[in-house]
Amino acid sequence: MDVYYKMKALSELGVDIILHAFQYHRAPDMELNRLCAEVNYYDRRPAERSLPVLKPHIVKSRQHESLLRRLEQDDIPILFEGLHTTFYLGYPTLSHRKLLVRTHNVEWEYYRRLGEQERSVFKQQYFFRESHLLKSWESVLSHAHHVLPISPADTAYYAARHDRVEYLPAFHPYHSVESKLGRGSYCLYHGNLGVVENEQAAFYLIREVFAHSDIPLLIAGSHPSEALIRLISAYDHISLRHDPTEGEMEQMLADAHIHVLPTFQSTGIKLKLLTSLHKGRFAVVNEPMVLGTGLEFGTRVCRSTEEFQKTIAELWLREFNAFDLAQRDAAIGDTFSTTKNAQRLTEIIRSPM
Numbered sequence: 001m002d003v004y005y006k007m008k009a010l011s012e013l014g015v016d017i018i019l020h021a022f023q024y025h026r027a028p029d030m031e032l033n034r035l036c037a038e039v040n041y042y043d044r045r046p047a048e049r050s051l052p053v054l055k056p057h058i059v060k061s062r063q064h065e066s067l068l069r070r071l072e073q074d075d076i077p078i079l080f081e082g083l084h085t086t087f088y089l090g091y092p093t094l095s096h097r098k099l100l101v102r103t104h105n106v107e108w109e110y111y112r113r114l115g116e117q118e119r120s121v122f123k124q125q126y127f128f129r130e131s132h133l134l135k136s137w138e139s140v141l142s143h144a145h146h147v148l149p150i151s152p153a154d155t156a157y158y159a160a161r162h163d164r165v166e167y168l169p170a171f172h173p174y175h176s177v178e179s180k181l182g183r184g185s186y187c188l189y190h191g192n193l194g195v196v197e198n199e200q201a202a203f204y205l206i207r208e209v210f211a212h213s214d215i216p217l218l219i220a221g222s223h224p225s226e227a228l229i230r231l232i233s234a235y236d237h238i239s240l241r242h243d244p245t246e247g248e249m250e251q252m253l254a255d256a257h258i259h260v261l262p263t264f265q266s267t268g269i270k271l272k273l274l275t276s277l278h279k280g281r282f283a284v285v286n287e288p289m290v291l292g293t294g295l296e297f298g299t300r301v302c303r304s305t306e307e308f309q310k311t312i313a314e315l316w317l318r319e320f321n322a323f324d325l326a327q328r329d330a331a332i333g334d335t336f337s338t339t340k341n342a343q344r345l346t347e348i349i350r351s352p353m
Contacts, residue, residue, distance in 0.1 A: 001271050002104065002150065003081050005171035009342030011035045015349070018074070020067055042067050056133040057126075058084040058107075068093075077349050080144075083107045083134065090143040098353050100146045102168065106157050108135035113265050117196045146348055151269040153292025168345060170269050171338050174278035177329050182319050184257030184281055186216040187312065190249070191272055194223030197265045205260055206231055208305045210238055215316050217260070220244050220252055253279040258315050261299075262286045262308070269293050277332060281320035284311050298331030 017036040022044045032039050045061040068088055077098035080086045108131045115127030141162050148168040149155040155167040191198035202219050210217045220241040232240045259276040266288035276283050283299040290296040302308045
């Protein structure tokens with residue numbers, strides 16, 4: 001979402017974009033042709049072609065000679081989206097170009113925590129190895145003229161290690177808070193349920209929070225595991241919406257009374273949090289969800305399972321009123337204005353090296 005709405009905002013400001021994208025077994029998106037002056041697609045290297053494992057797989061798998069040759073044809077700034085796209089960041093043939101890196105996480109921390117949460121020994125070893133390699137690879141950022149983290153916490157991390165680091169908040173589709181007043185009819189947790197941290201959050205909410213209540217919980221997302229489906233089916237007041245369409249998701253976001261958003265990963269910023277704050281009523285989170293984001297004032301932050309249970313029970317009896325809406329609006333403020341952040345990014349792109 002951050003990448004797409006960044007391109008959309010830049011395009012609306014008259015910036016010509018040449019997009020280089022790696023394919024994931026999906027057909028090319030014609031919408032990208034409308035936003036970009038040129039779109040180039042590349043295939044990622046399979047894991048066996050990344051051997052020996054001396055660089056992070058997420059980086060080395062994006063090595064492509066055609067990409068390098070195409071980059072060498074221009075003399076314009078290059079924006080690398082995520083540390084995983086930086087294979088060519090330090091290449092001598094690109095050293096005269098203005099080079100910017102948008103970081104989406106402190107990647108080595110993110111992969112380490114994925115490893116800590118993973119049940120499969122094979123996947124756990126992969127995540128830990130990748131974390132170790134990413135921590136070493138991070139030094140490539142010394143070749144960047146600007147590093148643009150997505151959260152204040154990540155900005156502090158990178159600013160302690162690199163020059164010319166500037167916080168650039170997440171880009172998103174919302175121009176204003178659209179939360180409905182009044183009451184919703186359920187609590188909602190949403191996300192890609194095939195991701196370990198999201199599945200872990202769903203299990204936590206079911207077993208630790210909602211198993212002891214009759215307040216309805218709707219879990220919505222893609223790729224739920226058989227174990228999660230079985231657990232949900234054991235409770236009459238907990239339901240699953242499998243692979244909702246965009247329209248269905250929008251309706252669920254608006255109709256929920258409480259968005260419950262625990263996470264066990266505090267890196268980066270969770271875009272689902274921005275979505276919930278712009279579209280939903282009450283948001284109940286734990287500290288890692290809002291840590292270092294500046295968004296804690298638009299939510300109710302819980303520091304224990306008991307606080308989750310108590311806060312949800314309290315808010316379930318309340319209406320979301322005009323004061324709540326004004327407080328939410330103030331918490332988001334101009335910091336997350338996509339238009340203003342696109343203008344700032346344009347200034348950075350056009351500034352002298």
